[in-house]
Amino acid sequence: xxxxxxxxxxxxxxxxxxxxxxxxxxxxxxxxxxxxxxxxxxxxxxxxxxxxxxxxxxxxxxxxxxxxxxxxxxxxxxxxxxxxxxxxxxxxxxxxxxxxxxxxxxxxxxxxxxxxxxxxxxxxxxxxxxxxxxxxxxxxxxxxxxxxxxxxxxxxxxxxxxxxxxxxxxxxxxxxxxxxxxxxxxxxxxxxxxxxxxxxxxxxxxxxxxxxxxxxxxxxxxxxxxxxxxxxxxxxxxxxxxxxxxxxxxxxxxxxxxxxxxxxxxxxxxxxxxxxxxxxxxxxxxxxxxxxxxxxxxxxxxxxxxxxxxxxxxxxxxxxxxxx
Amino acid sequence: xxxxxxxxxxxxxxxxxxxxxxxxxxxxxxxxxxxxxxxxxxxxxxxxxxxxxxxxxxxxxxxxxxxxxxxxxxxxxxxxxxxxxxxxxxxxxxxxxxxxxxxxxxxxxxxxxxxxxxxxxxxxxxxxxxxxxxxxxxxxx
Numbered sequence: 300x301x302x303x304x305x306x307x308x309x310x311x312x313x314x315x316x317x318x319x320x321x322x323x324x325x326x327x328x329x330x331x332x333x334x335x336x337x338x339x340x341x342x343x344x345x346x347x348x349x350x351x352x353x354x355x356x357x358x359x360x361x362x363x364x365x366x367x368x369x370x371x372x373x374x375x376x377x378x379x380x381x382x383x384x385x386x387x388x389x390x391x392x393x394x395x396x397x398x399x400x401x402x403x404x405x406x407x408x409x410x411x412x413x414x415x416x417x418x419x420x421x422x423x424x425x426x427x428x429x430x431x432x433x434x435x436x437x438x439x440x441x442x443x444x445x446x447x448x449x450x451x452x453x454x455x456x457x458x459x460x461x462x463x464x465x466x467x468x469x470x471x472x473x474x475x476x477x478x479x480x481x482x483x484x485x486x487x488x489x490x491x492x493x494x495x496x497x498x499x500x501x502x503x504x505x506x507x508x509x510x511x512x513x514x515x516x517x518x519x520x521x522x523x524x525x526x527x528x529x530x531x532x533x534x535x536x537x538x539x540x541x542x543x544x545x546x547x548x549x550x551x552x553x554x555x556x557x558x559x560x561x562x563x564x565x566x567x568x569x570x571x572x573x574x575x576x577x578x579x580x581x582x583x584x585x586x587x588x589x590x591x592x593x594x595x596x597x598x599x600x601x602x603x604x605x606x607x608x609x610x611x612x613x614x615x616x617x618x619x620x621x622x623x
Numbered sequence: 624x625x626x627x628x629x630x631x632x633x634x635x636x637x638x639x640x641x642x643x644x645x646x647x648x649x650x651x652x653x654x655x656x657x658x659x660x661x662x663x664x665x666x667x668x669x670x671x672x673x674x675x676x677x678x679x680x681x682x683x684x685x686x687x688x689x690x691x692x693x694x695x696x697x698x699x700x701x702x703x704x705x706x707x708x709x710x711x712x713x714x715x716x717x718x719x720x721x722x723x724x725x726x727x728x729x730x731x732x733x734x735x736x737x738x739x740x741x742x743x744x745x746x747x748x749x750x751x752x753x754x755x756x757x758x759x760x761x762x763x764x
Contacts, residue, residue: 313754363747398744428740436745462733463741484733491730492700534700601705 323369474505492533499526548578631683638676
């Protein structure tokens with residue numbers, strides 16, 4: 300069996316998703332079924348640790364590519380094996396129902412079954428998450444946020460849920476709340492360099508929004524710079540981190556000279572000299588990454604082409620300005 | 624495992640078995656009895672051969688060991704960050720680690736749009752249908 304099916308990234312390119320879902324009939328045919336109930340079925344059909352993970356991933360990929368029959372087949376096997384009351388299976392079944400629903404009315408029906416099941420068992424976290432995902436895809440973001448807050452009240456160490464909450468708040472333009480949620484994620488996974496970079500990005504965007512005053516801009520920009528620095532500390536040659544660092548330091552260099560001395564802040568803004576140095580460092584490292592990945596040097600080929608193009612554009616924009 | 628380590632391992636094993644065999648023969652020839660005591664200690668050449676063979680074996684084992692994993696977080700993180708998008712590195716890692724190995728960034732599941740608990744199945748479906756309509760499917764719809 301393909302290893303990609305055991306641990307596929309969620310955001311798969313369409314070609315790969317198609318390829319995986321086309322494997323489904325073959326896998327379904329090659330793994331035999333049995334009519335015996337679960338503990339006895341082990342006698343006739345061997346199963347490995349990956350077997351059911353593969354089925355689970357197949358359900359999603361098949362639903363994604365519109366191969367509902369294969370998805371149903373995989374789902375039936377999972378139900379046969381684990382029973383309909385299994386939390387994970389309930390969530391998967393719900394996902395199938397969502398995907399095949401034709402209009403909003405049917406989706407409302409799915410939502411109702413979710414509500415009923417959650418009322419029966421409020422500890423079913425997976426189903427509660429599915430409900431939130433459904434609310435989000437129905438564009439009822441406010442309902443989604445309130446359900447998510449409820450869920451987090453019950454289980455405040457769920458980093459995934461905090462990250463989702465941050466995304467929802469961010470989509471509503473509530474940057475302060477989004478930042479707070481991401482900080483909660485960092486309390487749980489303090490070494491996640493991607494989250495540090497994401498937090499830096501949100502802080503940067505918050506610093507750009509027109510409604511905030513000068514002191515706030517300076518504060519969130521310097522915080523953003525520090526977050527990007529931390530992400531770079533945790534991951535060498537982190538392109539996203541350097542990109543963000545360059546943007547924030549550049550903006551800070553514009554803002555810093557006009558800002559007055561702030562002695563009351565608990566963390567004073569960085570000195571112009573430091574920011575200047577960091578800006579130079581970011582520019583140098585970005586240029587190095589772009590150059591070495593373009594010439595396909597060994598150890599430098601793993602970067603995302605889209606990110607490389609964006610970094611090159613950023614650098615080009617700067618040099619054009621200097622030329623003028 | 625490269626050629627040098629294989630050579631060292633084979634040579635070391637041969638020396639070791641030879642030394643053991645020699646000491647066995649020696650013990651047979653001068654089997655120590657209660658009266659004689661330990662009048663015939665192991666000859667120096669056997670002892671030397673034994674030591675040399677063990678040294679050679681150790682060197683071979685060290686040379687044959689797989690490449691060391693990065694010990695510092697930032698180096699490890701860079702590896703994870705780039706292997707995710709590099710199919711070749713991914714494949715090699717999977718072969719190294721066997722099926723179901725953790726490949727790619729372990730925190731990727733926290734990023735926007737990648738959270739497993741909150742999969743947006745309808746959005747993914749729509750995006751895929753869009754991709755097929757644009758002719759990305761290469762005629763296979």
